[in-house]
Amino acid sequence: MSALPDDLGREPRRAPLPILLVEDNDGDADLITDLLAEATPAAPRPVMRATRLSEAVALLERHRVAAVLLDLHLPDAAGIECVSAVRAQARDTPIVVLTGMEDDALAMSCMTAGAQDYLSKQDVRPRTLVRAIDYAEARSREARVRMRAQALRLRSAELELENKRILEISRHKGRLLANMSHELRTPLNAVIGFSQLMADGASTLPAERVRNYAGHILSSGRHLLDLINDILDLARLEAVGLELHPDRTNVAEVAREVVDVVTGSFADKPLAVDIEIDDQLGLVWTDTLRLRQVLYNYLSNAWKFTPEGGHLTVRAAPCGDQRFRVEVEDTGPGIAEEDLARLFTEFTQLPSTVRRQYPGTGLGLALTKRIVEAQGGRVGASSEVGRGSTFFAELPDPEAPGEASPPAGPAEAR
Ligand SMILES: Nc1ncnc2c1ncn2[C@@H]1O[C@H](COP(=O)(O)OP(=O)(O)O)[C@@H](O)[C@H]1O
Numbered sequence: 052m053s054a055l056p057d058d059l060g061r062e063p064r065r066a067p068l069p070i071l072l073v074e075d076n077d078g079d080a081d082l083i084t085d086l087l088a089e090a091t092p093a094a095p096r097p098v099m100r101a102t103r104l105s106e107a108v109a110l111l112e113r114h115r116v117a118a119v120l121l122d123l124h125l126p127d128a129a130g131i132e133c134v135s136a137v138r139a140q141a142r143d144t145p146i147v148v149l150t151g152m153e154d155d156a157l158a159m160s161c162m163t164a165g166a167q168d169y170l171s172k173q174d175v176r177p178r179t180l181v182r183a184i185d186y187a188e189a190r191s192r193e194a195r196v197r198m199r200a201q202a203l204r205l206r207s208a209e210l211e212l213e214n215k216r217i218l219e220i221s222r223h224k225g226r227l228l229a230n231m232s233h234e235l236r237t238p239l240n241a242v243i244g245f246s247q248l249m250a251d252g253a254s255t256l257p258a259e260r261v262r263n264y265a266g267h268i269l270s271s272g273r274h275l276l277d278l279i280n281d282i283l284d285l286a287r288l289e290a291v292g293l294e295l296h297p298d299r300t301n302v303a304e305v306a307r308e309v310v311d312v313v314t315g316s317f318a319d320k321p322l323a324v325d326i327e328i329d330d331q332l333g334l335v336w337t338d339t340l341r342l343r344q345v346l347y348n349y350l351s352n353a354w355k356f357t358p359e360g361g362h363l364t365v366r367a368a369p370c371g372d373q374r375f376r377v378e379v380e381d382t383g384p385g386i387a388e389e390d391l392a393r394l395f396t397e398f399t400q401l402p403s404t405v406r407r408q409y410p411g412t413g414l415g416l417a418l419t420k421r422i423v424e425a426q427g428g429r430v431g432a433s434s435e436v437g438r439g440s441t442f443f444a445e446l447p448d449p450e451a452p453g454e455a456s457p458p459a460g461p462a463e464a465r
């Protein structure tokens with residue numbers, strides 16, 4: 052690496068920063084100031100003085116300083132507390148503790164609390180004072196460099212992870228695209244093939260054949276439209292995220308509507324449907340259209356895959372803190388344990404359920420999962436082969452705006 056960040060330790064050449072002397076005793080303060088001036092007579096370092104810890108902290112809040120010379124016996128604080136307070140206010144500023152006669156042990160513990168060095172006021176000389184300040188500055192610079200290097204290492208590890216994630220997404224997109232072209236091509240080939248047959252035999256084909264071919268073209272065309280609609284829906288979700296319009300929603304009403312719609316679409320296969328709504332579930336705050344879409348996807352699957360004479364149940368109930376759950380149970384063929392997890396990925400259709408009678412796109416559950424997760428919810432399913440399946444979605448039900456309990460306090464005067 053050639054260019055390093057500019058604050059890796061080198062101070063720009065400007066007027067030297069002042070040294071903050073935190074010392075309540077005027078005699079000691081004068082002594083230290085004189086010693087400093089004596090050490091570098093040609094370029095004396097500016098000194099700022101504070102007599103209390105609070106004053107020092109307030110100064111550090113407003114000024115950058117080269118170093119802090121810190122007495123440990125101040126009118127408003129003593130000992131390590133002084134070091135911690137200065138360190139908390141000025142994270143990178145070197146601190147040199149000024150100690151009295153019997154303070155050696157205390158001085159050592161100040162080093163652990165963040166001081167870079169300590170000096171005994173009794174035997175301090177101009178040279179040792181300046182050396183201690185320089186040394187403290189160098190140590191604090193080193194610490195800064197170390198921290199910066201550590202931060203860079205962390206960032207680089209983060210980037211590596213992010214890279215892996217992006218690579219995985221890109222692979223997933225590639226697979227999706229491959230599947231998509233296959234899925235789109237199949238019905239389109241049927242449309243082209245049957246139209247070709249009709250065109251070739253336009254004058255000779257018996258009406259029965261024509262009806263049969265047209266039927267294939269119609270169902271392939273419809274299938275293609277379903278596919279394109281679902282793919283566009285998914286793409287929109289990916290591109291702009293989920294646009295939500297939450298509203299006070301009556302889940303029982305939504306469930307009834309969905310049952311009516313699905314009953315109508317599968318009029319050729321009557322099934323018994325129950326709706327069970329928990330009494331505890333009042334109106335929920337959710338996007339009504341999206342909830343309808345989720346329930347529709349689950350219920351239409353259940354209906355599609357459950358043989359005649361079967362039974363479906365739509366349930367809704369509160370679950371945990373500010374969440375509610377909807378589920379659809381069926382007495383259909385059930386799903387093997389190893390297949391359950393992958394059902395919610397795009398274009399997964401189990402061979403046992405692929406039927407000509409009610410074709411599907413294999414995108415319904417993938418869409419459902421996106422819609423629910425984008426709202427902070429989760430989806431899942433449980434099943435037993437030969438007995439049936441239950442698909443569920445848990446969704447947040449936050450407090451609706453304006454429903455929060457009014458703040459306690461005196462009523463507003465009118
Ligand atoms: N209730 C269910 N019972 C059995 N299998 C199901 C059920 N719901 C979904 N599946 C399986 O999951 C697959 C994916 O469902 P979905 O994403 O809705 O696609 P589609 O309904 O278009 O086939 C279905 O093709 C089917 O194999």
Ligand SMILES: [Mg+2]
Nearest residue numbers: 352411415416
């Ligand atoms: Mg489906």
